Amino acid sequence: MLSSIKRRHIIIGMLFACWVVGFIDKTAINIAIIPISEEFGLSSDHQGMIISAFFLTYSMTQLIGGYLVDRFGSRRVLSSAVAIWSLGTMASGAVANAIGLAAARAATGAGEAVFPAGGSVAITEHFEKSQMARAKSVLQSGASVGFAVGSIVITALIAAHSWRMMFFVLGVVGLVLSAALYIIMKPISAPRVAMGAGQKISEKKRVGALLKNSLTWKITAVYFFTNIVFWGLQSWLPSYWVKVKGMSMVEMGAYSMIPPALGFVSFLTCGWLLDRFFHQKEKYLICIGSVVSAVFIYLMANAQSIPLAFAYLSISNVFLNAISISVFVSIMKHFPQNSVGTATGLINSLAQLGSFISPMLIGAVLSATGQNYGIAFSVLVGCAVIVCAIATTFPAIHGKKPVEQTA
Structure with a gap:
């Protein structure tokens, strides 16, 4: 039993490290x-x-990634995904023009698209349902650590060398992690069979069952608008701090560590809350997260002091993370185990279109309004309010066991 627990910890730790770099x-x-x-x-x-x-291929490849993980298992697919996105990152530093850079970012997105579904499947393979939210929260917290560490690493590498060298270094680190992940996830016994005899269903029927489930579309819509808010902020705030607020690159990078540092704690806390108090009631945490994040994005946009603006941003980030972890936990707890990868891939595939649209949407708003970031931030506040409205329509299941779908 002890060795089993240790193995779980090692695997989740390795997945966490990969997602930090990712x-x-x-x-x-x-x-x-x-x-x-x-x-x-x-x-x-x-x-x-x-x-x-990045987000175009990240969205398009989600469903394929979910299918591949359900079909071939998490070990081979996840380690291959890390290698692909690392090669894309290295290529980003070798391009000669904007078209080449867009292509390299698209390759990076295709590799990273596999990881959300793959990570969820790996968790269902090694953790009990009552522990899944906490395990997923640890994995998701890698995003916050990546943001926090990345803001310093990226700005330092660019300042000391160049943006090209920065991409190359990150790509090499990712390739090393890919090899390590493949070795660590080597099965010690026969791999778990996701579908027993007589239970095997075609991918077409599995996707069909998911498409007929209204909860699939509601979760997708919630995450779609959440991604618009989150990536609208992440994509354009660095330019906002430097060009509008007059911060230096290094100063901006240092300040940018604060929101994700708190976000790391929020992921772990939300995982515990979801297992302990919001089991099958994830909708309430989504509603709370969306309302609070909307309020503090508005306050950030109107703050005159940079420290105060980052304080408001940090609070909004905490509650956006609450929405994100609630979405993935909802998928793991409300859909059958043999469809977790496909369900995650399908929902994330559609929802990541919000991530794809968001940078272009905010860029278009800025171009149309003469670089008026106030209007751009108002668009994001509106999207957060929409998230709350959709979440209120989720079915309340108050402690009942998840209903296993059939196809």
Whole structure:
């Protein structure tokens, strides 16, 4: 039993490390776009398109990734995914123009698209249902650590060397982690069979059952608008702090550690809350998170003091994280185990279109309003309110066991 527990901890720790680096890779462009736009002479619209290139393939590949994980298991698919996104990151530093950079970011997005579904499947393979929220919260917290560490690592590498060297270094680290993940996840016994004899269903029927479930579409809509809010902030705040607030790159990077540092704690706390108090009641945490985040994004946009603005941003980030973890836990707890990968891939595939749209949407708003960030932030506040409205329509299941779907 002890060895089983240790193995769980090692696996979740390794997945956590991969997702930390993955999120550094994912968000590096948000800071690097500042010197890149100067070198390539990019407008706000073109900057938004380059940032969105990642999310286009990230969205399109989600369902494929979910299917591959359900079909071949988490070990091979996850380690391959880390290798693919790392090669894409390295390629980002070798491009000669904006088109090449967009293509490299698209490759990075395709690799990272597999990880959410793969991580969920790995958790269902090694953890009891009553422990899944906490395990998923540990994995999700890697995003916050990636943001916090990444803001310093990225700005330091760019300042000391160049944006090209920054991408190369991150890519090499990812390739090392890919090999380590493959070794660590080597099965010690026969792999768990997701579907027993007589239970095997075709992928077509499995997706069909998910599409007929109204909860699938409600969760998708919630995460779609959450992604618009989250990535609208992440994509354009670095430019806002530097160009509007007059911060230096290094100063901005240091301040930018604060919101995700608190976000790390919020992920772990929310995982515990979901297992302890919000089991099958995730909708309430989503409603709370969306309302509070909307209020504090508004306050951030109107704050005159930079420290106060970052304080408001930190609070909004905490509650946006509450929505994110609630979405993935809802999938793991409300859908059958043999469809967790497919369900996560399907929902994330559609919801990540919000991530794809968001940088371009905010870029277009800024171009149309003469760089009026106040209006851009108001759009994000409105999207957060929509999240709350959708979450109120979730069915209340008050402590009942999840209903296993059949197809």
